[in-house]
Amino acid sequence: MVTIAVDAMGGDFAPEAEVKGALECLADPRCDFAIALYGDAERIAPYLAGRADDGRLTVVHTTEIIDMHDSAMSALKTKKDSSMGRALEAHKAGDAQGFISAGNTGAVMAASTLILGRVPGVARPTIGTFMPTVRGWTLLVDAGANVDCKAHHLVQFAMMGSIYTELMRGVDRPSVGLLNVGEEDSKGGEVPVAAHRMLKEAAINFHGNVEGGDIFKGTVDVVVCDGFTGNVILKVAESVPGFLKATFRRVAEKSLLDKLRIGFAAGALRTAMKDWDYQDYGGVPLLGVNGVSIIGHGRSTPRAIKNMILKAKETIDRGVTGRIAQAMAAHTAPGS
């Protein structure tokens, strides 16, 4: 039986959210696997009180926590018995087949890369996240893992993002666009120009350059960019609903008719914006490590944790890591 290792001390509401999320997951009809919670057994116990043991939940006691203030690399060296590190070591040893954490994102990325190792050929693991578009979804990759990127990094992000989109969304030969400041091949600075040339030769369905406006339009299935730009885009997009609500409110102050309109609009906005809810999308994958590592929002609720665990299982079932390894073996990245 597959086991998912859960860093139970990671998020802002740990361990309560993690334990409750794990229990909700076990109660879900889709859950045909086991869960191992890594964390402070004493703090975890109260949330398990009275539960009948069906053999699918294990608690592994750990004494240390890597928190938001820790520098990723030094925390891994000094905190040898952390919930995050121990859960990843269990995955590495084969005691678990996947891992999730809602902890310090930088630390989760560093620990996953260090402990699980990279898929041979992968220069840098990357994070991809699906964004809602007019036509459905677009994977934005890199969504914040790597701030300074070279052209061959972008090519690998494109390959991994393409595989993830194909396997997780069932898109055949996903179209891949390079985020740039214009559609012409020669647009952009040094890195985008070089990446454009290399992407034309890569084993992906390369659409060419796309611009910022193409993300919400859903022009392509995968949008590739460096992690600095990806982080900024994601945070701009996440701030749109708040901006709209405030703007609607300001408009509404001016007239009664507008006040009525806004009341109606708010309901529509809520429905329309449901897709953006991080609780539902269940975390983002770190692509390119030797295993399955799903990273969640610090504010993850039990529902978000449940969805992260289910996503880890789905990522295993669909063989994402294996397909990335195959593609990397076939690909000789210049300069990588």
Place this chain on the structure above:
Amino acid sequence: MVTIAVDAMGGDFAPEAEVKGALECLADPRCDFAIALYGDAERIAPYLAGRADDGRLTVVHTTEIIDMHDSAMSALKTKKDSSMGRALEAHKAGDAQGFISAGNTGAVMAASTLILGRVPGVARPTIGTFMPTVRGWTLLVDAGANVDCKAHHLVQFAMMGSIYTELMRGVDRPSVGLLNVGEEDSKGGEVPVAAHRMLKEAAINFHGNVEGGDIFKGTVDVVVCDGFTGNVILKVAESVPGFLKATFRRVAEKSLLDKLRIGFAAGALRTAMKDWDYQDYGGVPLLGVNGVSIIGHGRSTPRAIKNMILKAKETIDRGVTGRIAQAMAAHTAPGS
């Protein structure tokens, strides 16, 4: 009397939009200045038919056009009698005190820099654009002029953006944020980290790092970033209304109540989004050149052209270029 030189052959609807916009401007009570139209006199003439001459409108005949397909630098060399080049030369010679164009943005930037020259000390002229926020407006600078930037370029963008915001929006000591992937000083790649250090020493009201979500929140008055990121942000933001409309429409298909709501929401959305209308904001300034150069959207309508001309005059009146020159003289940019 101040004269504004207009590239009458620049935009997608040239020269009709340019001529009509100039006439609308002259009819505006705020217009206490003259306008010189540079372009094909024969194509301009029909739009002037029957107009009583009050001495404030001149047409200067030119025979060539720099269009969207032209490479900026080569067009300037080969097309010696272009409407864009001739209008800028008139500004340089003192026959006009400001210049506007809705033509090829790359060409307008290159031609303005080449013909007007840079303010002493400015390494690279930059474009700033005001974005609507929860609290009012934030200047995004660089909004697309310079895709590859070094730290000292960002510092100069910050200084020029700060001056522009102070003089054009009447904000005392505008707060300036460096766009980054986290609030901590050490966040980001090489360039942001170095820029953060240098911004702390610069003669501006430096707030520290801000993130993508802070733009719409209006956390600071000026957000500084490289032009690649700035271009992407702007285009993502511009695509939001279209995305929302499509999403609203999809939601509305599902129920009659939602259909009603959407109908109301559309009205509110239109009111709320009025701020985004490029026709009203009247073009963006190229900051750091020796003069006043306002760049408009290719699709500029007569109303947009009118507002661009008025903005050029306002930029002259508020002494933006002079203040930038003063600040640059006082600032010794390391590495510039």
